[in-house]
Amino acid sequence: MKINRLSVLAALAITLVLAGCSPSEEKLAEAQEARAQLVAAHDAAEERYLDIADTSLRAELDQLGVKVTEIEEMDFSKLSNKKVDQELLPQISELMQSYENVQAKLDGTYQEETAMNEEAAKNLKISAYMINKTGLNLTGIVLHDITQDTYSNNYITEGEVIADGYTLMGVTLEVFADSTDWEFIITDENGTQYTLPCESLVNVSDKGVSLVFEYNSETNEAGVTFGGYFSN
Numbered sequence: 001m002k003i004n005r006l007s008v009l010a011a012l013a014i015t016l017v018l019a020g021c022s023p024s025e026e027k028l029a030e031a032q033e034a035r036a037q038l039v040a041a042h043d044a045a046e047e048r049y050l051d052i053a054d055t056s057l058r059a060e061l062d063q064l065g066v067k068v069t070e071i072e073e074m075d076f077s078k079l080s081n082k083k084v085d086q087e088l089l090p091q092i093s094e095l096m097q098s099y100e101n102v103q104a105k106l107d108g109t110y111q112e113e114t115a116m117n118e119e120a121a122k123n124l125k126i127s128a129y130m131i132n133k134t135g136l137n138l139t140g141i142v143l144h145d146i147t148q149d150t151y152s153n154n155y156i157t158e159g160e161v162i163a164d165g166y167t168l169m170g171v172t173l174e175v176f177a178d179s180t181d182w183e184f185i186i187t188d189e190n191g192t193q194y195t196l197p198c199e200s201l202v203n204v205s206d207k208g209v210s211l212v213f214e215y216n217s218e219t220n221e222a223g224v225t226f227g228g229y230f231s232n
Helices: 002-020 025-049 058-072 081-122
Strands: 123-133 138-145 167-176 182-188 193-198 209-216 221-227
Touching (some): 058 081, 182 209, 193 209
Parallel strands (some): 123 209
Antiparallel strands (some): 123 167, 182 193, 209 221
């Protein structure tokens, strides 16, 4: 009887020791679910990173990724309930918080870049040169977007004069694609301004456009006509 009793006690002791080295089914399931959520957070951050041009968070993502890989490779079945509760789950929780912070930064960057790209898509950059056939010596040429009520900077550098019959080269027109009406405001060397209507700027050739400025002092008629763009 003593031998049997000792055997039973020994078996119980071994069972208790082994049980202390393995998590319960509930605790194992909890750990596996936490790991799955962490991997999902990692994947979501990496996917969002691919959507942006900013690379400033790459190092932080790499550091977090190393820790996630370590947890992915862990055998939870060899951990005790105590280790799961006191070590593993707090570590995963800390990583989840880090990913939440990084995800917020990534989403913010994505929204900013999306807004900038959408705004850029509204703007057309048109290569042009301007031919002065107004009979005036010009010190100012400004594009007025009537639709948006915005004005460009003076295309003529301060102190320079574009004499009648001369051409201003190397001009880039920045145009809102959803605008419909424009005009040029020119200024002669006496400071007198003239308004010259022009046709649509959104349908010009992507190769560029030549702009011929004309003014008839007798009829007071003025305008801008478009032509082909020739580059060297």
